[in-house]
Amino acid sequence: MDAVFADFSTNPAQLSNAVVTHHRCGIAPSHLALGAGGYIKVDFTVDGREENDEAVVTVTVLGASAPMDVLLNGKALAEQLTIPADGAHSDPQDIVLSAPGELLAIGANVLEVRSPEGSDTLLRLRAVSVVPEHESDAAERARAARAANRSVIAFSAEVRSPGATAWQPAPRLLVHIDMGERAMPAHLAWRGADGSEAAIGLRADLTGFLGHRRTADGAVTEYRGSLADRWTYPEGTTAARLHRFSTEEGHGGTWYPSGELRLLLDDGGAPVERVSWTDRRSTTASVVLSSADRPDVRKPTGELRDITRTVVGIEASDEFDAAGEVAENLLSKSRSKWLGDGDSAVLDFTLAHPAAVTVYRLTSANDAPERDPEEWELQGSHDGGRWTTVDSRTREHFRQRYETKEYAVVSPASYAHYRLSITDNHGSEQTQLSRIQFLTAESAAGQVQGAADFTGYRTSLGGDPVGYRGTTVPGPWSDTPGGQEGQETGQALQNLLAGDLGETARGLDDAARLIGKLAAYLQNS
Known part of the structure; x- marks a missing residue:
């Protein structure tokens, strides 16, 4: 079999007979940094081998390694492996594993290196290789646990x-x-x-x-x-x-x-x-x-993410509690509404964690167009006391009932509190809305802006x-039971690691195989 090698100590990575994808992985100048639940997949091809041929898998780490799982074609070669630190600036250290011949397939193979869910230490990968057994010696492996403290x-x-x-x-x-x-x-x-x-x-x-x-x-x-x-x-x-x-x-x-x-x-x-x-x-x-929190550094992809569900508190200057027309209805997808006395109103929202709202949506209620807001300001605050206007609107009209209108925020910034201050409606002594939604832009790396x-x-x-x-190390991380925001439905899309493929395609057949592999990855993505 041809040797497989992925060296992450350079940028771009040096790859031989390998295509690498990654998830929850930071690309540092001299290594890859995997957070809890992060992994890399090394896709390689075995053109031919003897029936009993075995291979040696070497994973090179920097410093004290996080617990590590290593799988070949879905079968575990190691689970929860760690290697202790050796000095303040540890040299790269090798974890060497044996891959039985029966786990290798003629054709496509996948080697996975994973940082288990719940790990509180980064896994820093310097290189990964798969070579025939006679080309590598076994290395000592050890288990270690990082003592926790009340920090x-x-x-x-x-x-x-x-x-x-x-x-x-x-x-x-x-x-x-x-x-x-x-x-x-x-x-x-x-x-x-x-x-x-x-x-x-x-x-x-x-x-x-x-x-x-x-x-x-x-x-x-x-x-x-x-x-x-x-x-x-x-x-x-x-x-x-x-x-x-x-x-x-x-x-x-x-x-x-x-x-x-x-x-x-x-x-x-x-x-x-x-x-x-x-x-x-x-x-x-x-x-x-x-x-x-500088959106000019990580350019938005144009995709919006609804964060309305992260609202943990809402207060209104007035609401019709007896009729059930309260401010909490603004967060519901049902055709309920909020109604308050007066031609002006203040609605305060507290998020579970600060976020930069880049777009918000307002939905008109079921009746009385004269109760629709006409002029308002959207304000943000870090502490709920001092407010900064991030968007303002005048002469707004809803053309029909339950119409949703979308507004781009003029001055987005990360705030924990947002206030919709309605200063006028269309002539009624009461003001109403059916729904409000807050959305934020995703960064080019697939994370909310602010990393x-x-x-x-x-x-x-x-x-x-x-x-x-x-x-x-891009979050969210699954350090706590049940995970954080990254435990949403579905798995995050894997990212293709940029690499120097010069050593991968050594001939026309290899080039065709590599192009097919990349095409399959892009199609599945």
Whole structure:
């Protein structure tokens, strides 16, 4: 059989007798990073072999590997395999497996490498190969489990203006920063996408913090908090603004893998764009997210995703509760309606997690066209207190009952709260609607806009600063029972890995086979 090889340490990947597809996989400069439930499939061909020929499968990983499943043509070669780390900057390490001859088929074969659902560690793949048995030696395999700790922390927060005596409640602060060293933060500073800033020092026992913050409009306050809850990751992170990165450090002009960074910092305001911290081991790091909530970085595909079902709270300035014509009906697909007194009204919606609404739809109710909204504003807010207008409409008309009209948002940005402020209708003393829908644009990578990579630096106690960079591992991840949003009906489309195919098609027959394989992939997609 011809050797099969896929080297992910270069861009594009170097492929020999292989076509690679991937799912939930980040493409870093020197490896592929698989999150929980992620996998690659290596499609290769065996032209001929002896009946008892065996093959050796080698999977090369960087650093401490996540649990790994390896399957050949649907049959498991290994399940839940791990390999321990070897030093701070581990060299590539090989996991070598035997593939019995009876598992190999003449013609098409598929090798799968999977990061199991529920894994809390990234699987970083450097290379995969399948070669005849005599070309490879066996390597030691080991199982290891990453000890969990209570590293997800929620604080009840308060603020106080300089010179004031009374503290005022503020949104809770949720923190989880893990560079794989199990060292809790001692100091934190961050900047929000709206220009707000904060810096805090945490108590040694993590029961509270003290610091200061500046709001987006420049107001300065004291800032303090007390421990409200604490969980073992991934508990406490559901629907939170969690980032996961496959990271590298720069030494002498060369980048080395440096493990995974999980970053979660939510103060109830705008998503963070810069975070700096020092942990209990005196390791300092500072990162700036390169594309957080910037739709110009990840271009939209034009496909829209309805996120109305993520609304977890709705309030109306008025509603007819006795008649059942309440604001909650706006989220229903049935031909019910919301009705309120007055020629104006305010409808507030809270999402389970922040999202950039790029399109919204309004559906007229069953009767009385004079109750239809004519003028309104759609506003967004990070905290439910300060509002920013993202779209406004005047002189709008619904031509018929139960007509749905779609509106593009002029200034989309990620918000946790949205408000439809109706300022006038068509002459009635009551205002009504049948339905409202919120939609967001998908990015070119198939994820909701807002994913980010980062660049920065880090330094250890007594050491010199070194470059620090990270590649987003695309979510959602299935770290919690039942999964997160990625557990929706159907499986995400696999992605074809770009690669240098020069070594794959070594003749006309090979080229024809490869083209057929690619055509089949595109047809099935």
